[in-house]
Amino acid sequence: MTAGAYEIKLDIFEGPLDLLLYLIRKNEVDIYDIPIALITRQYMKYIEAMKSLNLDLAGEYLVLAATLTHIKSRMLLPVSEEDEKEGDVDPREELVKQLLEYKTFKEAALGLDRMNILGRDVFGRDHAGEELEKEEQTLREIGIFELVEAFRRISLDIGQKDLMEIDAEKMSLSDRINDIVDELERRGELTFTDLLEDTGNRKRLIYTFLAILELVKLRIIKAYQAIPYGTIRICLARK
Amino acid sequence: MDNLKAIIEALIFVSDVPVTSSRIEGVLEDVKEKEISFAINDLIREYEERSGGIFLKEVAGGYQFRTGEAVGSWVQKLKGQKQASLSPAAMETLAVVAYRQPVMRSEVEKVRGVDISGTLRGLLEKNLIRIVGRKDVPGRPMIYGTTGKFLETFGLKTLSDLPTLREFKELGE
Incomplete structure (x- = not known):
């Protein structure tokens, strides 16, 4: 087969697995019984083509190339006898599993894309009016230092009230992160x-503050x- | 309340996010929950029967007015800009997060076979996914899930409203 037989449409592949799926479909071969020699040869041709076009070849493509060769x-x-004892596993098995899984999600992605997407196929009301209501304040984005300073002031206000309290409340940073996002x-x-x-007590106060820093x-x-x-x-910070 | 339907219609009309029935209940203090849900279903049916340019839809646990599918291209034209849809790569990442959530970045990368930092950031910025926590393993990697905005964008009532992976497979074939 000559290199000219390949259509070079590299940018349409979402990754090495996608390229591999494409080759399997193109050659009309069974995904459960991939002719490894043929597919590997064609895969390498694509890799060569990408290199010759000076495309920034992502490392993942090379990893799969190595896997195929292996x-x-x-x-x-x-x-060998040892392998036979272990139940004679097809060396392609792992790759096939990975390919099938990827294929499932590729189909799911296409399926999602066919749904009626808000802002593309269906539209909600524009809320131009609300933009006008917003205060004409010029706000500037602030950094960690201002947040820390503000935290210091609030923690002083809360004081040492709970110094003797035995705190049994279970809390995690991710819970606070979720609470804050929900609230917003x-x-x-x-x-x-x-x-x-x-927040009431000091521990909760600190967790809340850490959650805010993390989110920022x-x-x-x-x-x-x-x-x-x-x-x-x-x-x-949504758009 | 004899103008109950009109009030509810107005409440949903002015809101920029899907209005939950509990929010409607909060406004209409003395009206029973059942009456409200009857009125909402009535309204939904009326819009369906009228089959005009606007429909009342149940999305993301609330109710929202949206244009019909048939008129989408005209609305698009009025708005002037071509609405950027998600790239196939972003859509793949979103699909894995949606069906595997709560999911770590490394798990998504394993499925897709590529680095996903770019698409992940884009989806976070668009508020379609969010960090739902950190996994209790070394490195405490973040775990991701979809948002209410995701449901709203794809017109889903809840996550269980997502088509199954099998359904997508059959559609694709």
């Missing part, structure tokens, strides 16, 4: 003080302030 060599070897989804915007003040770091929420030492507003 399977091919194992299939050439005579089955419900109310849209919260102030830093809203979030910290209803992950860019899930954004924190804004109009003036230095002013109210810190927190909202979801």
Whole structure:
């Protein structure tokens, strides 16, 4: 087979598994009985083509190339007695499992894409009016230092009240992260003080603060302030 | 309350997110839950029967007005910009998260066979997925799940409303 027989449509592949599926479909071979030598040869041709086009070849493509070569060599070897004891596993088995799983999700992705998507196929109401209602304040995004300073002030307010309390409340950072995201989804915007003040005890206060820092770091929420030492507003960072 | 249906219709009309029936109950203090759900179902049916440009839909645990599928392309034209849909890569990542949640990034990467940091970030920014916690294993990797916005975007009532993987398979064949 000559290289000219290949249509080079590299950008349409979502990854090495996708390329492999394409080759299997193109050659009309059984996914449970992949002719490894043929498929490996064609796969390598694609890799070569990508290299010659100076495409930034993702490492994953090379990993699969190595796997294919390895399977091919194992299939050439005579089955040893040890292997036979172990139940004579087809060296392709693992790859087939992976391919089938990927295929399932590729189909699911296409299925999702066929659904009526809000903003593409169906539309909700535009809420232009609400943009106007928003205060004409210029807010600037703030960083960790302002958050820490604000935290210090609030933690001073809460004081040492619970010094003697034996705290049996189980808490985790992810719970607080979820609570905060839920609360923001419900109310849209919260102030830093809203979030910290209803916490009551010191441990909860610290967890809440850590959760806020984590969310800011992950860019899930954004924190804004109009003036230095002013109210810190927190909202979801969605587009 | 004889104008119950009209009130509910207005409440749903003005809201930018799907309105839950508990929020409607909160506004209409003395009305029984059952009456409200009857009225909502009535409204849904009326819009269906009218078969116009707008429908009342149950999505993401609430109710929302949306345009019909048949008129989508015209609305698109009015809006002027071509709405960017998700890339196939992003859609694949989203599909794995939706069906495998709660799921770690490494698990998604294993299924897709590629690095997913880019698509993951995009989906987080679009608020279609979110971090639901951290797994209690070394490194405490984050685990991901879908959001209410995901349900809203795909017009689903709840997660169990998602077509099964088998259904997608049959559709694809």
